[in-house]
Amino acid sequence: MIVLALPSKGRLKEQALEILAKAGLTVNLPEDTRKYHARIAEFPEVEIAFLSASEIAGEIGRGGVDLGVTGEDLVRENLADWEERAEIVARLGFGHADVVVAVPDAWLDVDTMADLDDVAADFRSRHGRRLRIATKYWRLTQQFFSGKHGIQVYRIVESLGATEGAPAAGSADIIVDITSTGSTLRANHLKKLTDGLVLPSQACLVASRKARAANDAALLDEVVARVGAALLSRP
Amino acid sequence: MTTRYPAITADVRKLFVERGAAMVEVAVLQPADPFLDMAGEDLRRRIFLTESETGAALCLRPEFTIPVCRDHIASQAGTPRRYGYLGEVFRQRREGGNEFFQAGIEDLGDPDIAAADARSVVDAHALVAMALPHLRLTVTLGDQGIFEAVLAALGLPRGWRMRLARAFGSRAMLEAALADLANPSRNGRLGGEAALLAADGDVEGLAAHIEANMDKAGLSPSVGRAPADIARRLIEKVQLRSVRLSDEAFAALKAFLAIDVPLAGAGAALSAFAASTGLSFDAALENFSARTVAIASHGLNMDAVRYDAAFGRPLDYYTGLVFEIAAQGEAGVLVGGGRYDRLLTLLGAKATIPGVGFSVWLDRIETLREGAQ
Numbered sequence: 187m188i189v190l191a192l193p194s195k196g197r198l199k200e201q202a203l204e205i206l207a208k209a210g211l212t213v214n215l216p217e218d219t220r221k222y223h224a225r226i227a228e229f230p231e232v233e234i235a236f237l238s239a240s241e242i243a244g245e246i247g248r249g250g251v252d253l254g255v256t257g258e259d260l261v262r263e264n265l266a267d268w269e270e271r272a273e274i275v276a277r278l279g280f281g282h283a284d285v286v287v288a289v290p291d292a293w294l295d296v297d298t299m300a301d302l303d304d305v306a307a308d309f310r311s312r313h314g315r316r317l318r319i320a321t322k323y324w325r326l327t328q329q330f331f332s333g334k335h336g337i338q339v340y341r342i343v344e345s346l347g348a349t350e351g352a353p354a355a356g357s358a359d360i361i362v363d364i365t366s367t368g369s370t371l372r373a374n375h376l377k378k379l380t381d382g383l384v385l386p387s388q389a390c391l392v393a394s395r396k397a398r399a400a401n402d403a404a405l406l407d408e409v410v411a412r413v414g415a416a417l418l419s420r421p
Numbered sequence: 422m423t424t425r426y427p428a429i430t431a432d433v434r435k436l437f438v439e440r441g442a443a444m445v446e447v448a449v450l451q452p453a454d455p456f457l458d459m460a461g462e463d464l465r466r467r468i469f470l471t472e473s474e475t476g477a478a479l480c481l482r483p484e485f486t487i488p489v490c491r492d493h494i495a496s497q498a499g500t501p502r503r504y505g506y507l508g509e510v511f512r513q514r515r516e517g518g519n520e521f522f523q524a525g526i527e528d529l530g531d532p533d534i535a536a537a538d539a540r541s542v543v544d545a546h547a548l549v550a551m552a553l554p555h556l557r558l559t560v561t562l563g564d565q566g567i568f569e570a571v572l573a574a575l576g577l578p579r580g581w582r583m584r585l586a587r588a589f590g591s592r593a594m595l596e597a598a599l600a601d602l603a604n605p606s607r608n609g610r611l612g613g614e615a616a617l618l619a620a621d622g623d624v625e626g627l628a629a630h631i632e633a634n635m636d637k638a639g640l641s642p643s644v645g646r647a648p649a650d651i652a653r654r655l656i657e658k659v660q661l662r663s664v665r666l667s668d669e670a671f672a673a674l675k676a677f678l679a680i681d682v683p684l685a686g687a688g689a690a691l692s693a694f695a696a697s698t699g700l701s702f703d704a705a706l707e708n709f710s711a712r713t714v715a716i717a718s719h720g721l722n723m724d725a726v727r728y729d730a731a732f733g734r735p736l737d738y739y740t741g742l743v744f745e746i747a748a749q750g751e752a753g754v755l756v757g758g759g760r761y762d763r764l765l766t767l768l769g770a771k772a773t774i775p776g777v778g779f780s781v782w783l784d785r786i787e788t789l790r791e792g793a794q
Contacts, residue, residue, distance in 0.1 A: 266466075290635070290638060290640055291634060291638060292631050292634040292635040292638060292640060292648075292651065293646065293651055294611060294615050294619075294631060294634075294651060294655050295651050295654040295655035295658050300584075300601055301658075303584070303587070304580060304583070304584065304654070305646070305654070307583060307584075307587055307737065308583075310458075310737075310767065312646075312650060313645065313646075315458075316458055324462075324465070325466075327462075328462050328463060328465065328466070331462070332461060332462065332463040333463075336588065336591060336593070336594040336597070336735070338460070338461035338462075338463060338735065338736065338737075339461050339737060340461070340462060341457060341458065341462060342462050342465075353638075353640060353645075354638060354639040354640055356641055356644040356645075359645045359646070374638075375634075375637065375638030375639075375640075
């Protein structure tokens with residue numbers, strides 16, 4: 187018995203079910219939509235659990251489910267040392283969105299992370315506080331700023347919604363947020379930095395690296411192989 | 422005192438008091454913001470954070486320097502003053518425990534920089550030598566002040582100097598910064614009225630243009646970056662666009678960073694560097710030499726002390742001396758120290774208070790002691 191977690195609602199759920207159908211994996215949806223469990227017709231040993239996308243990332247890290255469809259951004263953000271606990275076995279080609287660094291349009295002097303490094307270094311002496319970044323991605327932000335670009339001095343303001351409004355609201359100076367078309371950024375007079383792509387994300391099939399019995403491992407490989415084949419045969 | 426304390430605790434306290442540092446107690450539970458503000462968000466994943474009922478972010482003390490300095494500011498104690506401490510710090514680590522002991526001295530407000538620097542190095546060395554009499558110790562010393570003076574002597578523009586000074590101590594960051602300066606990127610997206618105003622160096626006109634943009638976006642001109650700040654930096658950037666780091670400056674920086682000599686010969690090596698490159702940084706060199714003399718006057722074995730020109734810490738409150746002590750042939754630094762003349766002002770002190778201090782990893786020392794027995 188293995189558990190495959192799927193998003194419980196929205197476009198992500200529909201597209202996940204489509205991919206599984208193409209892979210010859212028919213999910214028998216429960217008649218009662220309030221029920222959050224189902225089975226795969228071809229593999230009765232695969233149980234489906236419907237969860238929110240961020241819960242799926244957490245459950246994969248914890249080993250509560252074997253496989254899941256969720257966003258790469260959520261896996262990398264929600265799991266410390268994610269590669270030790272999870273493996274992205276397929277990128278599914280939908281749910282595309284980029285996690286980006288964006289600053290106010292009016293910052294005409296800032297186009298790159300190096301510019302931002304300059305601005306952040308001076309910020310405290312000019313404004314009496316560090317540069318503030320609004321984001322719900324504190325781990326990705328910290329890896330990108332501190333790890334990749336060597337920028338140490340900034341503060342993260344945790345934002346759980348409407349991040350793009352934080353600069354105008356005065357609660358932060360810049361943002362790190364997810365965007366698919368960039369229209370929300372433009373509408374809020376924000377611009378993406380030229381080298382400010384933190385992560386190109388999309389929906390992924392993710393496997394937990396938890397220990398499992400040989401027959402479960404074989405079953406998991408079979409499901410993964412079928413999804414992989416379906417992705418290859420896609421026009 | 423419980424038995425959890427390192428065996429050398431009483432000896433360390435005695436040594437500190439003999440050397441004029443009164444022992445202080447520091448609260449275990451600390452406000453988290455000063456640590457995150459000073460050391461950066463990177464610290465967040467390495468400390469133990471919690472929250473008070475009112476939502477204030479608190480943490481278990483991850484180190485002593487910041488709390489000792491904050492307590493000093495709050496108590497309005499006079500200076501100069503030397504604080505000794507010994508206790509547990511709490512950090513999330515992959516190896517070793519999450520709680521371990523540190524001891525150190527913070528030396529605040531002594532106007533004699535060379536003497537205070539030397540005392541810090543010598544006190545730290547005395548502690549380790551007392552605890553590990555069977556090991557040969559090596560002291561490595563760096564100096565942020567010399568590096569900044571070399572950058573100034575090279576005549577580099579302010580923005581570049583700041584960028585390089587920030588990267589000091591991190592080879593990767595320094596190399597990236599040098600590569601950028603040797604090959605500056607173009608400001609591709611600037612166009613229209615702003616480009617003309619920037620090219621003309623018209624700060625006021627450009628600031629007005631930017632303020633209009635900010636107004637349209639609903640940004641307050643007083644909450645964060647002001648229009649004039651943005652205008653000034655944009656003009657500076659446009660002016661620097663056509664400048665690149667010269668080959669001579671690049672070669673001089675590389676030659677400087679390669680200096681790694683016994684401290685006794687460091688003054689001569691720096692003088693030779695100055696002569697061969699035609700650079701002049703006499704004031705910084707004098708301070709450096711005064712400190713070297715002060716260290717030698719304490720009778721420290723100078724053969725074991727090296728100066729590494731590239732050694733520094735990329736944190737913006739370190740201003741001069743940085744040093745480490747290790748045991749020869751053993752991995753792991755036993756002492757980290759340095760001068761942080763900007764720290765107390767950043768933490769809210771009204772007047773500038775110079776400071777220098779060190780912290781000893783007592784857990785690593787205990788391990789080496791156990792190994793010797």
